[in-house]
Amino acid sequence: MNELLRRILFLPPQASTVAAEIDGLHYFVIIVTMLGAVAVTLVGGYFLIRYRRRFGRIVGTHRKPPSPIPFWTEVMVVVGLFGIFITWWVIGFRQYMRLRVAPEGALEIYVTGKQWMWKFAYPEGANSISTLYVPAGRPVKLILASRDVIHSFFVPDFRVKQDAVPGRLTTMWFEAKEPGRHDIYCTEYCGVSHSTMRGEVVVLSPADYERWLRGAAPEQQLAGQVAERPAIVGRYSPAEPISMVRQGEIAASQLGCLRCHSLDGSQHLGPTWAGMYGSTVPLAQGGTVFVDEAYITESIMDPMAKLHAGFQPIMPSYFGSMRPAESAAIVELIKSLRDVRPPPGGGLPGGIVITPNGTIEQVPEVKP
Amino acid sequence: MDPRGVGATHPDYMRAESGVRSWLLTKDHKRIALMFYGAVITFLMLGGIFALILRTELLTPETTIIDPMTYNQMFTLHGVTMVWLFLIPSIPAVFGNFVLPLMLGAKDLAFPRINLASFYVYVASAIIILTAMVLGGADTGWTFYVPYSSTSPTAVTWMGIGIFVNGVSSIMTALNFVVTTHTLRAQGLRWHRLPLFVWAIYGTSIIILFATPVLGLSLLLVAADHGLGLGIFDPRYGGDPVLFQHLFWFYSHPAVYIMILPSFAVISEVVCTFSQRPPASYRAIAYSSLGIAFIGFFTWGHHMFVAGMSEWDAGVFGGLSMFVAIFSAIKVFTWVATLRGGSIAFSTPMLYFLWFLFLFVFGGMTGVAVATQSLDVHWHDGYFVVAHFHFIMVGGALTAFLAAAHYWFPKMFGKLYDERVGLLTSVAVFIGFVFTFLPQFLLGNAGMPRRYYSYPPHFQWLNVLSTGGAWLLGAGLILALINLVVALKWGRRAGPNPWGSRSFEWITSSPPSKHNFDVTPIIERTPYDYHLSEEDARARSRAS
Ligand code: HEM
Ligand SMILES: [Cu+2]
Numbered sequence: 001m002n003e004l005l006r007r008i009l010f011l012p013p014q015a016s017t018v019a020a021e022i023d024g025l026h027y028f029v030i031i032v033t034m035l036g037a038v039a040v041t042l043v044g045g046y047f048l049i050r051y052r053r054r055f056g057r058i059v060g061t062h063r064k065p066p067s068p069i070p071f072w073t074e075v076m077v078v079v080g081l082f083g084i085f086i087t088w089w090v091i092g093f094r095q096y097m098r099l100r101v102a103p104e105g106a107l108e109i110y111v112t113g114k115q116w117m118w119k120f121a122y123p124e125g126a127n128s129i130s131t132l133y134v135p136a137g138r139p140v141k142l143i144l145a146s147r148d149v150i151h152s153f154f155v156p157d158f159r160v161k162q163d164a165v166p167g168r169l170t171t172m173w174f175e176a177k178e179p180g181r182h183d184i185y186c187t188e189y190c191g192v193s194h195s196t197m198r199g200e201v202v203v204l205s206p207a208d209y210e211r212w213l214r215g216a217a218p219e220q221q222l223a224g225q226v227a228e229r230p231a232i233v234g235r236y237s238p239a240e241p242i243s244m245v246r247q248g249e250i251a252a253s254q255l256g257c258l259r260c261h262s263l264d265g266s267q268h269l270g271p272t273w274a275g276m277y278g279s280t281v282p283l284a285q286g287g288t289v290f291v292d293e294a295y296i297t298e299s300i301m302d303p304m305a306k307l308h309a310g311f312q313p314i315m316p317s318y319f320g321s322m323r324p325a326e327s328a329a330i331v332e333l334i335k336s337l338r339d340v341r342p343p344p345g346g347g348l349p350g351g352i353v354i355t356p357n358g359t360i361e362q363v364p365e366v367k368p
Numbered sequence: 369m370d371p372r373g374v375g376a377t378h379p380d381y382m383r384a385e386s387g388v389r390s391w392l393l394t395k396d397h398k399r400i401a402l403m404f405y406g407a408v409i410t411f412l413m414l415g416g417i418f419a420l421i422l423r424t425e426l427l428t429p430e431t432t433i434i435d436p437m438t439y440n441q442m443f444t445l446h447g448v449t450m451v452w453l454f455l456i457p458s459i460p461a462v463f464g465n466f467v468l469p470l471m472l473g474a475k476d477l478a479f480p481r482i483n484l485a486s487f488y489v490y491v492a493s494a495i496i497i498l499t500a501m502v503l504g505g506a507d508t509g510w511t512f513y514v515p516y517s518s519t520s521p522t523a524v525t526w527m528g529i530g531i532f533v534n535g536v537s538s539i540m541t542a543l544n545f546v547v548t549t550h551t552l553r554a555q556g557l558r559w560h561r562l563p564l565f566v567w568a569i570y571g572t573s574i575i576i577l578f579a580t581p582v583l584g585l586s587l588l589l590v591a592a593d594h595g596l597g598l599g600i601f602d603p604r605y606g607g608d609p610v611l612f613q614h615l616f617w618f619y620s621h622p623a624v625y626i627m628i629l630p631s632f633a634v635i636s637e638v639v640c641t642f643s644q645r646p647p648a649s650y651r652a653i654a655y656s657s658l659g660i661a662f663i664g665f666f667t668w669g670h671h672m673f674v675a676g677m678s679e680w681d682a683g684v685f686g687g688l689s690m691f692v693a694i695f696s697a698i699k700v701f702t703w704v705a706t707l708r709g710g711s712i713a714f715s716t717p718m719l720y721f722l723w724f725l726f727l728f729v730f731g732g733m734t735g736v737a738v739a740t741q742s743l744d745v746h747w748h749d750g751y752f753v754v755a756h757f758h759f760i761m762v763g764g765a766l767t768a769f770l771a772a773a774h775y776w777f778p779k780m781f782g783k784l785y786d787e788r789v790g791l792l793t794s795v796a797v798f799i800g801f802v803f804t805f806l807p808q809f810l811l812g813n814a815g816m817p818r819r820y821y822s823y824p825p826h827f828q829w830l831n832v833l834s835t836g837g838a839w840l841l842g843a844g845l846i847l848a849l850i851n852l853v854v855a856l857k858w859g860r861r862a863g864p865n866p867w868g869s870r871s872f873e874w875i876t877s878s879p880p881s882k883h884n885f886d887v888t889p890i891i892e893r894t895p896y897d898y899h900l901s902e903e904d905a906r907a908r909s910r911a912s
Contacts, residue, residue, distance in 0.1 A: 010810040010830075022742050029737045037730035040700060044725045047707035051643070052714050069648050069705055074698075081697050085690040088740045093683050095742030100679050149516040150609060152674065152749060156815025159746045163675045165610060166515060167603030170676040183824070187749040187817035189509050190516060192436050195820040 015182055015203075016158035017175045018099060023159075025091050032084060099160060102173035106139035113144065113151030113164040114316055115190055116197040117256045124213050127321035130199035130256045132184065134176060135209035141173040152188035155201055163188055176203040193269060196259050248333025251326040255318065263337060270315060271308050273333070274340040282309040296331050378881035380782065385882075395480035396882060400487050401466035402780070407491065408462060409849070411453035416842055418446035423804075423838040429825045439821045440507035441522065447510030448527065452534045453494055455765055456623070459630030461490070461541055463772045464569045466780060468545060470873035470880060471563045473554025473889040473909075478547040486540035493534035500526030509819060511620070514601035514612040518593040525595050528587040535584040538626075542573035542580075554872075556891040563871050563895040564640075564653050568633030571657035575622045575629070575664065583619035586612060610675055617668035625664045627761055628728075629657055631768030632699055635724060638717045638771050639703045641869040643710030646896035652702045656695040663691050670739045674748050682741055689739035696732050700725065713867070716790030720771035723798045727763025731756060734809070752812025755805045763801055770797070770848060777852060778866045782879045783859030789851045796844030803837025870905050871895040 002020065005027045014020045109132070110121040120128045134140045144153060144164035153172065154161040162172035176182075186197035204212060252258050260270035271281070277296070280288045284307040289295055298305055300322065303315035318327070378384070381398045391399055425432045425439055434442070465483065469476055477483050500506065503523040508516055517524050549570050553562070590612065592598040599605025601612040636653055640646060647653050669677060669685030704725070712718065734756040738744045747753055777785055807830040816827045823831070865874040872895055876885050892908040893900065900908070 010814040012815055022746065025740070026743055026746075029740060029743060033730065033733035033737055036733055037726055040704060040729045041722065041726040044704050044707065045722055047704065047710075048712055048714060048718060048722060051707060051710045051712045053644075053711045069702075074649075074652070077701060078694060078698065082690070082694055085693060085736055086687075088736065089687055089690050092740035092742045093686060096673070096682060096686075096745065097679055099742055099745055149519065150513055150675075154750075154815070154817065156746070161674050161745050161748060165603075165676055167609065168676060183815070185815065185817045188513070189440075189819040191520070192440060192507070194440075195436070195817075195822045198824075 012156045014157070014159075015177055015180065016155075016160065017177060018095070019157070019159045022095055022099075025088070025095065029088055100172075102141040102171065103139045106141035106173055107135070108141045108143060109134070111142045111144045111153060111164065112147055113153065113186065113190075113197075114147040115149065115314060116186070116193040116259060117316065118151075118153070118184060118186075118197070118199045119316075119321065122213065126213055129254075129318075129321055130184075131254055132199065132201045133209065133212050134201060134203055135206045136176050136178050136203045137206065139173055139175045141171055144170045144172065149190045150188045151186045151190050151197065154185045154187040155182055156185070157182040158201075161187060176201070179203050179205050179208070193259065199256075244329050244332040245336045247325075248329035248331070248336075251322075251329050252333060255322060255326065257330065260315065263333075263340070265340065270311060274337050277335045277338040283307060284309045284311075284313075293331050293335075296334055297327060300327055300330070378883070378886070380877070380879040381882045382781075382879060393484070395476070395484055397465050397469050397477050397480065397483055398780075398880065400483050401462050403487055404457060404461040404465060404490070407487075407494070408454050408458050411449050411494065412458075412845075415446055415449035415454055416845065418442050418449065420838060420842055422446060423835040425821070426823075426831045427835050429828055430822050436821045437507065440819070441501075441505035443819060444506050444509055444527075445501055448497060448506075448531065450761075451510055451623075451627070452531055453497070455627040455761060456534075456538055457490060457541075458765070458769050459634060459772060460538075460545070460569055460572060461486075463634065463776060464545060464565075464630065465541070467776060467873045468566060468569060469548065469552070470779075470876060470884055471566055471871065471895070472548065472552055473557060473872060473885065473891060474548065474552035475883050475885070475888075477544045478552055479544050482540050482544055486537045486544070489533060489537040489540065493530050493532075493537060496526060496530035496533060500530055511616060512587065512590055512612075513616075514590060514593065514607070514609045515603060517590055518602045520594075525591040528591040528594075532584045532587050535580040538576050539580050542576035545569055545573040546577070554889050554891050557872075560650070560654075561891060561894045562654075563873075564636035564647065564650070565633040565871075567654040568629050568636065568657045571661040572626055572629040572633075574658075575626050575661045578665070579619045579622040579626070582615055583623070586615040586619070610672070610677075613672050613675055614668070617671045618665070621668040621671065622661075622664040624757070624761070625660055627765050629660060631724070631728075631765045632657060634768045634772040634775070635703060635721055636699075637869075637871060638721055638775050639706050640896050640898075641775070641867050641871065642715055642718045642721075643707050643712045644868065644898045645706055645710040646894065646898060648702045648705035648708075650894075650896070652698050656698045659695040660692060663688070663695070667692060667739075670744070673741050673744050686739055686741045690736065693732055693736045696728075700729060715774075715867075716785075716787060716794055717771040717775040719791055719794045720767045720774070723794070723801075724764060724767040724771070727759050727767060727801065731759025731763055734759065746815075747812055749818055750812040751808045751816045751818055754818050755808035755812060758805050758808070763805070767797070770794070773848075773852060775867075776873075777855065778862035779873060779878045779880075781856055781859075782862050783855050784862045784866060785851055785855035785859055789847070793844050793848040793851060796847065797841060800837050800839075800841030800844050804834050804841055805837070807831070807833040807837070865902070868902060870897050870900070870902075872909060875906055875909050 002023065006014070006023060009026070009030060011023055011026070014023060108123055111132075112119045112121070117130050118132070120132050142153065142162070144162055145168070146164040146166040148166060150166065151164045152161060153164060155174070158174045158176065160172055160174050162170050164170060180203050182201045182203070184199035184201060186194060190197065260268055262268045262272045263274060265272050265274035276291050278291060280290050282288050289306050295306065301319040302317055304313055307313055381396055391403070394400060421434065422439065422442055425434050465477070500523040503526060506517070506520065506522045506524045506527040508520055508522075508524060512524070512528070549562075549566060589598070589600045593600055593602045593607065597605055599607045601607040601609055603609055636647065667685060667689040669681055670689045673682050734752070738747050738753060738756055774785060774790055777783070811827055811830050814827060814830075816823055862878055864876070864878045872889070872891065875889065887910065889910045893905060897905055
């Protein structure tokens, strides 16, 4: 029954400990709502037809005023309705308290929203971007902040959501039932790329979670690390060795680079990587720079140092949150794109800017 | 007695004077109503075009026809146009302006010049808003949440000023209605003889007077934060972004009743007239309008359950929200009870009433559903909420607007529209509507957030349904408009009271003469005395 209703109502899987209970109230509320609306409309429609004026019948004069609605009927209707609504409220409020108050001893993870990505900091010192790693079967408390505007952290499969408000800390918690992956959406409008501010929660078995944490510990940052990611993150632990370029692609998409940079020359928020390596780009501070390994690495760690002219200073620093192996793989990826020509109509490498009055313009490429 | 209605010995208000000047400088409430009519329909169409572009963009998961920035500016403009340039002024400024004085047996509103001024202030606000749009628009959504709005590179300041000016216009209109209702009632027209329309418009006006200044000031403060870095709301300068949400919703929650109470006003009249009955409970309908106006001020917090308010605040706001629905339910049951045993003309306005019933009840009950805290956590800022308020505001207010447009058409223009086409377009509007917004409830359940330019592919087919519905709805509305415009020119002559209504606006000729009545009426009955013959009724509502 639960599963049937869940599917009819298009609700996502019930992946957290509170989901099924909240869905129970959901079914009750939605069914009463639907029945109520349909019943009122049917009765109204029936009266419209039942008491329809016959053609040509003369209007007026003989009509009696309607007998007034008996007082007790009115009272019953109001009390009945109120009873239903207050029931919703009582159950809803209790569930809300449960949703809001994290159990003692929950694992605490810090979450920072930033246009347009989620950053996660774990108490053991690890970091991740856009992918939140949590153990299954253990309450996790998120402590949310925002670096710029209001964002809202939403995991539909868990039925939880909380705004991240600049200048404040807010909290939320959940307990994932079993290993798996679940979408994260930002649900508070936060600018041009609001709808791409997505991420995922990767729920690991407690043992895998421990391994993941260890893998991320600073003293073990070795080139081989990437392949040691827990099995659930499948894409990172290939059965056979994969090329650096492929690893770079995986890292770039996991870390959110591809949210702003494209690989095929198409326009986006950041400069495309196609044909970038080995070119000379104009700088916002004036002058130009030759794109080599050093510039790419610098841009990853300190994006504002040499800003490509015509782009907004929106890129976050990955210093401390990207492993050396990952940055190396991304450099390899960019190198491999040196000769990629943009697709027809894709525009030249170069970029778009959002001018102060909000229009989007293409900045022409400066040829060396 | 003149069978053409009181006032027929003079030329009607449209022909009383001629020339562009006689329109632009008129102080006649009926002409001002028509100017508002033209303006709000224009903005309805503009907002509708934005809506269709938005929906078309959402046909595919990624880019379909416009880029992200354009999309974001367009949903803001769609919201701002629909809310402030269409929904809020629509029924009060057009039909309220036209029929309220007629219903009171008055020659005009209490302050005819302020009435004209309010039209021009409205036009000015529209111009400022449209200028802001040309200057790059705003991409904040109609809610202008800080700090996004105080940092956005777009023309937020202009937009805020435009809406501020718009608020001035609605305050002027509201003030006029309140004073008119208090002072210009015909002799014998006691409060309990007022048409239900007047009660609801009166309630609306009260909300406008109390709530709009708060919005105006908040938006000015946002503009100041944006332009001057004042730091009221912007945390970079020590401001509090959640304070803005409290102020915004302190206005905007009552504002949603500013948008829907006038629909109740229309529906009450339509139901009584076409079923030839007095309301099943006059007091219930009249007082529940005031109840809504009052309680609507204490529920704003339910928009912020996940914004970081304390659990107890959330509990209180959730509980208080449950009361609002009761008043609406009382109205709904009373309307339906009124039909029972009536002599019902199955006409276009009545068909719109039937759609209104479904859309409003479903929209309203989903409102109670989203006021249920734990459920709202999942739904907040998602498509479920989008569907909820479109059900009420488009489904409720727009169907009522259309009902009014058809119902008072003969009163305003003296012509009859084609009933068959009217019924047909009404069906198209309803089907289009349901296809547009029912899938959005499911999208919301599935987790799709609102204000999304692109979405994961598994949301696609529901979006396609919704877009298809939107086009059908658009087509239905255009056809309804064409039907009325055609009737304007080729419609049959209507006679003073084609629906056999007892309400007071029908005792004068249709269309009315410039000063509404030849002699000031003296009213000795209620507007719903259907036990009287039309002659008797008329005799009891005019000076002998
Ligand atoms: C009278 C007709 C109503 C109208 C015109 C209306 C309109 C709206 C609008 C415009 C919004 C969305 C605002 C936004 O975020 O952009 C909204 C949201 C909401 N409405 Fe209603 N509403 C009505 C009835 C109700 C009722 C009866 C209730 C509950 C008792 C209710 C509860 C809510 C709640 C809780 C939200 C916020 C949902 C969220 O953002 O999470 N509404 N409504
Ligand atoms: Cu966002």
